[in-house]
Amino acid sequence: MTRYEVFDHTADLGILFEGRDLADLFETAAFAVFDLMTELPAVEERRTHRFIVTGGDREDLLVNFLRELLYLFNGRGFLVRRCAVRIDDAGEPETRSRPAPSEAVSVGSEPVPPQWRLEAEAAGEPFAPDRHRMKTEIKAVTYHGLEIRETTAGWWGRIVCDV
């Protein structure tokens, strides 16, 4: 689960990460984000948050997933120690029976693009300044240079974060 490394992107922070499968890749990305932000061993799994995100493609799904995780910290003050995900393949648009996310209502009668969907369970605890030392504050994830690839060994990803 620790298969990630960071790379410099002038003012920003890039992360490269690997996974056995797509779900593992996403879990590694989640781990990387919180491992960079705080000293993870000090974070206990006291509570869990479940959420669902969708995306137009794998990359978009990853950004929306990490956005949601960052919101848990930035908006709710919740530090994530571990995150388990399940990903549904986009499949063919006509076979999808899932409702589109509420935000998609504004597209009116236009066809909704194929949606990737992910269910996550994030375990952790509320941020306590006296126990949790913050390292780098990751403020946002960007689409810039975003990449997800299948490799011979599994999956590989790259993302640039605003810090």
Place this chain on the structure above:
Amino acid sequence: MSITLQKLDEHRWLIPRSGGMRVPGILYASERLLKEAGGQEGARQVANVAHLPGIVRHSLAMPDMHWGYGFPIGGVVAFDLDQGIVSPGGVGYDINCGCRLMATRLTAEDVRGRLAELVAALFRDIPSGVGSRGPVRLSAKEERKVLVEGAAWAVAQGFGTAGDLETTEDGGCMAGADPDAVSDRALERGRDQLGTLGSGNHFLEIEVVAEVFDPVAAAAFGLAPGQLCVMIHSGSRGLGYQVCDDYLARMVKHAGKLGLELPDRQLACAPLASGRGREYLAAMACAANYAWANRQMLMHRTRETFEKALGLSPRELGMRLVYDVCHNIAKMEEFPVEGKPVRLCVHRKGATRSFPPGHPALPAAYRPVGQPVLIPGDMGAGSYVLAGTEYAYAETFGSTCHGAGRVMGRTQATKASRGRAIGRELADRGIVVMAAGKGTLREEMPEAYKDLDQVVEVADRAGLSRKVGRLRALGCIKG
């Protein structure tokens, strides 16, 4: 695709139109700054921005340009109101991140020997760092007022004086703010962060006027050698980030609708004339107003801390606002295009407005000399005060640089500073620094930034803004 730069003159480089570029790009830089701007990567980002519809004249990069994500940092671009777009990524996550310079009646001599005490008091009184909370928790109703009224809200609450508003860009309030365009998440994040400095490169610095280049302009700004000043660099905190992220997500989702081939998804945008474009502008104005209220509250707390720590009355301290500028913003402003004044939507991402003498947007006292332009340097480098120019108004949509600009990545800086005590090194130079984040001092080490003098020199020689004064750092608190 490699990008060829044509040298126009000593400080300007042209990226000719090619491929899907609608206009050429122009980089303002010396040879050295050009190298530090990230070479091909930086130039490519300037060229990418030139692909956007309704772009007017040029895609510009200021002398402190460094490559970022989507739009370059130090990028300036203007769009036609009918054909053009607005892009959350072209404004940046920290909407209305900016600088505020306050002058006092004191001199550096007056605080000699008490600097460490003063810095410690500021560090204690001004919330900074990750997860810090401000002095007020806003009710939903009050927060909406902040988003509509900006700095005036803070003044009405007793955090400052009406005079402070006169010397804030746009009076510290952007029109068209609609809190209904701001998501519940953004509102929640804004609830308790007003009056907090933030983390990363945000700071509050005690400075002294070390050198004056233009005595007339300096006098108009109320600055004299030896005078003690305070510079604040902060923005719209989590609320601004959330607004940017919310609209970026929406615009990426509907990018296909525009029929645009974007070279980078981070450039996602919406037509200025569309509902989504207008909604973003209404939300962005809310975040801009939040940032102005934030800096106003930070200034007020600084005032109180100085008075208390030094045992001075408000009159004795005489802390007043020289000016407040934003350097991450999109604004409707009028500029001459082909001889005629045209209203455009100017995006400044890591760029400062630089309005010339006589411009009606300036306070009366500054109108003869031009708008004060505040350029902070890296930790310990101090800052510059410049003045806006006719050249900038005519050529760069009234814009100039915004800071030193990073030259080293954060991990690179952390590695390069291994074995060094950055705080101690600064102390040896007489600069007292306190930081909330453990890694902040290393990441923000002076060598991680371009040489501020060099950036300002190019801005001055190219005519983007002219040098008025140089401030030296004495003490600094960082998030």
